[in-house]
Amino acid sequence: MNNELLNELTFFVLAIFVGIEVISKVPTILHTPLMSGTNAIHGIILVGAIVIASGAHTPVTIVLGLVAVMLATTNVVGGFVVTDRMLEMFKGRQAAKPAPQAPTPQAPAPK
Amino acid sequence: MTIAIALAYLVAAVLFILGLKQLSSPKGARNGNFTAAVGMVIALVATLPLLHFTTAGVIIILIGAVIGAAVGSVGARMVKMTAIPQMVALFNGVGGGAAALVAVAELLSSGAHPAFSEAFPSVFSIVIGSVSFAGSMIAFAKLQELMTGTPITYPGQQVVNGLLAAAIVGFAIAILVIASVPFSFIALMLLALVLGVAFVLPIGGADMPVVISLLNAFTGLAVAASGFTLNNFALIVAGTLVGASGSLLTKLMSDAMGRSLANVLFGAFGQTHAGAATAAGGGPTRSVRSASAEDLGTLLAYSQRVIIVPGYGLAVAQAQHAARELADVLEKRGVEVTYAIHPVAGRMPGHMNVLLAEANVPYEQLKEMDEVNDEFKNADVALIVGANDVVNPSARNSPGSPIYGMPILNADQAKNIIFMKRSMRPGFAGIDNDLMFGPHTMMFFGDAKDSLTKLVAAVKAA
Numbered sequence: 073m074n075n076e077l078l079n080e081l082t083f084f085v086l087a088i089f090v091g092i093e094v095i096s097k098v099p100t101i102l103h104t105p106l107m108s109g110t111n112a113i114h115g116i117i118l119v120g121a122i123v124i125a126s127g128a129h130t131p132v133t134i135v136l137g138l139v140a141v142m143l144a145t146t147n148v149v150g151g152f153v154v155t156d157r158m159l160e161m162f163k164g165r166q167a168a169k170p171a172p173q174a175p176t177p178q179a180p181a182p183k
Numbered sequence: 184m185t186i187a188i189a190l191a192y193l194v195a196a197v198l199f200i201l202g203l204k205q206l207s208s209p210k211g212a213r214n215g216n217f218t219a220a221v222g223m224v225i226a227l228v229a230t231l232p233l234l235h236f237t238t239a240g241v242i243i244i245l246i247g248a249v250i251g252a253a254v255g256s257v258g259a260r261m262v263k264m265t266a267i268p269q270m271v272a273l274f275n276g277v278g279g280g281a282a283a284l285v286a287v288a289e290l291l292s293s294g295a296h297p298a299f300s301e302a303f304p305s306v307f308s309i310v311i312g313s314v315s316f317a318g319s320m321i322a323f324a325k326l327q328e329l330m331t332g333t334p335i336t337y338p339g340q341q342v343v344n345g346l347l348a349a350a351i352v353g354f355a356i357a358i359l360v361i362a363s364v365p366f367s368f369i370a371l372m373l374l375a376l377v378l379g380v381a382f383v384l385p386i387g388g389a390d391m392p393v394v395i396s397l398l399n400a401f402t403g404l405a406v407a408a409s410g411f412t413l414n415n416f417a418l419i420v421a422g423t424l425v426g427a428s429g430s431l432l433t434k435l436m437s438d439a440m441g442r443s444l445a446n447v448l449f450g451a452f453g454q455t456h457a458g459a460a461t462a463a464g465g466g467p468t469r470s471v472r473s474a475s476a477e478d479l480g481t482l483l484a485y486s487q488r489v490i491i492v493p494g495y496g497l498a499v500a501q502a503q504h505a506a507r508e509l510a511d512v513l514e515k516r517g518v519e520v521t522y523a524i525h526p527v528a529g530r531m532p533g534h535m536n537v538l539l540a541e542a543n544v545p546y547e548q549l550k551e552m553d554e555v556n557d558e559f560k561n562a563d564v565a566l567i568v569g570a571n572d573v574v575n576p577s578a579r580n581s582p583g584s585p586i587y588g589m590p591i592l593n594a595d596q597a598k599n600i601i602f603m604k605r606s607m608r609p610g611f612a613g614i615d616n617d618l619m620f621g622p623h624t625m626m627f628f629g630d631a632k633d634s635l636t637k638l639v640a641a642v643k644a645a
Contacts, residue, residue, distance in 0.1 A: 076414060077300055077411075080410075080411055080414070080416070080419055083416060083419050083420055083423075084407065084411075084419055084423050087196075087407075087419070087420045087423035087424050087427065088423055088426070088427040089427070090200055090424065090427075091203070091423060091424040091425070091426065091427025091428040091431075092427045092428065092430075092431050094200055094203045094204050094207070094424075094428065095203055095204075095206075095207045095428045095431060095432065096431065097207060097208075098206075098207035098208075098432070098435070099207075099208075099209065100439055100526045100532050100533060100551070101209070101524075101532070101533040101536040102206065102207060102208075102209060102212060102533055103432065103435065103436055103439070103531065103532035103533045104267070104268075104271075104392075104531040104532060104533040104534055104537065105206065105212055105216075105533065105537075106203075106206050106207055106212075106428075106432060107271060107392075107395070107396050107399055107429070107432055107531075108267075108271050109202065109203070109206045109215065109216050109219060110203065110206075110399060110403065110424075110425045110428055110429050110432070111271055111274055111275050111278070111399050111402075111425075112216070112219065112220070112223075112274075113199055113202070113203075113219050113222075113223070113403075113421050113424065113425050114275075114278050114282075114399070114402050114403045114406045114421065114422055114425040115223065115274075115278055116223065116226060116406060116417055116418055116421040116422065117278055117281045117282045117285060117405075117406045117409060117418065117422075118223075118227060118281070119226055119227060119230045119415060119417055119418060120281075120282070120285040120406070120409045120410070120413055120415060120418050121247075121281050121284070121285055122227070122230060122231075122234070122244055123230065123233075123234060123285075123413055123415065124285050124288040124289055124292075124413075125240050125243050125244050125247065126234040126235065126236045126237070126240040126241075126244065127234070127235060127236075127237055127240055127292075128237060128239050128240045128243060129237050129239055129240075132291065133288055133291070133292065134239050134243055136284050136287060136288040136291075137240065137243050137244070137247070137288065138243040138246060138247050139247070139280075139281075139284055140247070140281045140284040140285050140288065141243065141244050141247030141248055141251065141281075142246075142247040142248075142250050142251045142254075143251065143277040143278070143280045143281040143284070144251065144277070144278065144281035145247060145248045145250070145251025145252050145255060146251040146252075146254045146255040146258075146274065146277045147251075147255070147274050147275070147277050147278035147281060148223060148251075148255065149251065149252045149255030149256050149259070150254070150255030150256065150258050150259045150270070150273075150274040151255070151259075151271075151274045151278075152216060152219070152220045152223070153255065153256050153259035153260060154258075154259035154262065154267065154270055154271065154274065155216045156213065156216055156217075157259065157260070157264075157267075158264075158267065158537055159212045159213035159216055160213065161537045161538075161540040161541045
């Protein structure tokens with residue numbers, strides 16, 4: 073196992089823990105926007121699509137590259153825009169919004 | 184990889200993590216999305232200097248990016264708020280497809296005998312990405328009602344799907360060990376596409392959000408695997424973040440429905456009554472009470488406490504503004520109005536909050552299930568607008584029901600129940616609702632928006 077692979081594995085494992093930890097307290101009302109937001113983030117595959125498309129020179133690689141870039145760009149752009157549209161609905165209302173689902177079930181009803 | 188690019192990827196990764204963090208709290212959610220988008224731009228720009236472009240490469244990247252950006256932005260802007268779940272499915276699916284194609288292209292370019300450390304993640308990415316693509320398209324078709332939303336099942340289905348999965352694993356191992364008729368990757372991809380379709384077919388429309396969330400996590404993992412193939416840290420970190428957080432989110436979503444993930448995926452939920460639903464088309468055998476707008480208007484106008492229970496029917500009819508108008512006229516008369524929001528009201532957790540926020544309903548009036556459930560017994564009227572399964576008492580009472588154990592709103596405990604519905608058709612889960620036949624229940628048939636408008640007029644007249 074070479075050094076680079078070892079580094080990659082390290083990043084991979086650490087990212088698993090960070091990914092779980094960072095969203096562990098998400099309230100129910102944000103499930104949909106969060107799903108949509110993570111959906112946009114995996115649009116990072118556009119980086120991969122550009123990498124493989126950049127060197128395309130045979131018909132097969134040209135077709136694969138074109139389709140991959142097209143799909144990945146749709147993912148990125150659509151993902152961020154649709155998430156923003158959802159979250160736009162919440163703007164200006166945050167101040168009035170107490171944490172909607174407190175982790176403790178006995179939390180009193182917010183006024 | 185030069186140092187500058189590595190640092191740029193590090194910045195992008197940090198921005199993704201911060202973005203996720205902000206996205207999971209109501210305060211910063213919108214900024215979180217923006218933060219993640221900035222990370223994306225940084226990662227993309229940083230990648231470019233690394234590459235040696237062919238002419239064809241430049242052309243296809245430009246064409247692909249223009250088409251993709253147009254489809255993505257127009258699709259995301261034009262979509263109605265009610266159709267957002269299937270839009271997310273679509274965007275997720277194309278991401279999975281892109282991941283699979285990247286892996287195929289990379290394997291084809293690496294000759295007859297790629298190193299195992301490159302071939303393994305590629306094969307993984309091809310399989311998972313293709314499953315995610317095909318599964319998401321079926322989820323889209325079900326939610327868009329291009330095909331039936333009820334589960335499609337046949338005897339021995341789980342066995343067939345299991346064999347299909349086993350065949351894919353076997354084929355993948357064969358590719359890794361024997362390597363490599365190049366186009367065997369394409370065959371592997373086709374098999375995985377079939378599995379994706381077969382996997383989602385038996386799952387009912389009501390459970391699609393959980394499935395979309397799971398496939399979203401799948402796509403994240405496929406992207407991470409492509410990152411291992413290309414030795415690209417940005418792909419590994421971002422893909423893994425999505426894979427991990429998406430998995431947790433999937434679990435949280437099935438928890439909100441009071442069911443296990445395995446039950447969602449393999450329970451063929453709601454199919455038991457699919458036949459009964461069509462049989463009931465001519466009218467139910469049990470009788471229901473229906474009431475006129477005037478009667479109901481009077482009842483509402485002279486109530487003290489009214490709890491509105493909005494559901495998907497309200498969303499479909501775009502009736503959120505009409506609901507708010509009714510609440511306004513009632514409040515003017517001194518009636519206390521609140522909205523009871525079931526965690527999975529609409530078709531996705533949080534869907535209903537988004538819609539009501541669009542109609543400028545004040546947050547203080549929106550109450551979560553745990554908060555509001557004890558208040559139903561003090562309510563004069565529970566006004567159910569286009570909801571069904573989330574108020575179905577059989578989730579509490581009849582252990583044989585497919586939704587038994589799902590937490591529901593206690594609308595049945597209100598003194599009067601107004602059940603607004605388009606028809607007697609069962610809800611998305613495809614099961615009958617005893618509440619419609621209850622002694623305190625009055626049905627008010629019609630499109631949610633029209634009905635609410637009529638009630639507004641009736642309350643004003645009362």
